[in-house]
Amino acid sequence: MSREVSILRCSGQALEQYIPDLAQLRIEVFRDFPYLYDGNLAYEENYLQTYIRCQQAVIVLALDGDKIIGASTGIPMQYESEEFMQPFVTHGYDPKKVFYCAESVLKKQYRGLGLGVRFFAERENHARELGGFEYFSFCCVQRADDHPLRPLDYVPLDKFWNKRGYSKHPELVTHYAWKDLDQSEETSKAMIFWLKKV
16 A cells, blocks of 8 residues: 555546446445445446536545545436435425535545545535535435344444534435345335535
8 A cells, every 4th residue: 555545536528537447446345234236347337427427526536556446426416316316305405406425435445544534525625616505415225233244343334424514314215226245136225315514
């Protein structure tokens, strides 16, 4: 590991060169609990095109030398899918006023170095520079406490998110389907949103 990891904030076509590495990183990190995601490169590369097409989206890259070891994505909620916007519409929020901090992925050996804090700061700064937002948001999957694949040493990130100023909003829930590592078919999962005022 290099002494210092560099941070690069990218938007639009500048992201194109990083897509294959980002797709691989997402598959690697999201295999772990709580996501247990059995992903594939074709789907991931197509999914990441959303961030190239939307000029207001951002991807924050963490690099050790020229190697991507982490990444964090963000996009105005109005450019997300209908199932992600609907809970906000139902509860009286304007999706155009919400900046969605989509996900952060980081290789295990680089955790605990403050990069997660930096990821939130960079995405929030990007949203403030765009202007017009009232809320930052993200969502996370809900798994049962007795899930058979839950590691004994698993610690939810709730305290970390609270420290960043975010609050859990159980009324804001959507559902998203993917195939778990221990399952043969996709199943729907509940995803609960967290909010922070800009």
